[in-house]
């Protein structure tokens with residue numbers, strides 16, 4: 001049985017209003033270490049709003065997000081002082097954006113994109129940083145020879161892989177991903193999905209993954225939450241939810257993917 005201490009992240013009654021418009025409403029769940037939680041739903045259902053709130057990018061209107069910190073156990077993320085939250089966000093946490101442009105610095109080299117994350121957590125040895133950056137390029141299937149090249153010279157799939165390397169080099173425990181394969185060609189998506197699945201397994205990462213693509217959710221996530229109009233309408237093991245959806249909206253989502 002799981003105990004309270006096993007929880008990595010706990011979200012309670014999370015709500016974000018954009019004026020009188022609902023972004024996400026009354027959302028509660030727990031995430032266990034090593035688990036991949038998928039958040040699915042059509043465009044506008046509140047997935048990104050929820051992800052931004054739990055990853056400390058957008059302060060919720062009400063509700064709490066608690067994280068099991070290495071030193072002090074469960075702590076309210078929005079109750080932390082700003083430097084503590086910032087430190088958490090660049091050490092224990094990582095965030096992979098849909099668009100590599102939002103997650104990379106396009107005007108510095110691939111190596112610097114990875115290296116500056118190491119410097120941000122106190123690494124100062126140039127040779128080590130460079131070596132580590134090369135290793136990480138190869139882990140995401142980019143030739144180390146591209147170390148000094150700008151991300152602008154990379155294909156879309158390579159940029160996304162570089163963004164993943166930049167995020168994982170610091171050894172985070174919890175990774176947030178917002179449509180990580182969105183906007184890429186299908187064959188490029190498939191390769192990226194394979195890579196992501198391997199990295200999640202190798203490093204035992206805990207992931208909160210937002211996607212509108214049920215095939216992506218099926219491949220990567222252990223558990224699924226289905227959102228509609230800002231609320232979670234169905235929640236369960238991925239296979240259960242996709243093979244035997246209970247809610248009419250989920251049934252519709254699942255059947256529309258089967259038809260395409």
Ligand code: ADP
Nearest residue numbers: 018021022023042043044045046047048049050
């Ligand atoms: P998803 O990621 O599932 O497409 P979003 O979280 O982006 O959904 O949006 C959820 C709802 O909140 C939508 O109705 C959207 O129009 C609204 N919304 C999102 N961002 C803003 C914003 N900055 N200002 C006002 N409304 C917003």
Ligand code: MG
Nearest residue numbers: 044047048049
């Ligand atoms: Mg979104």
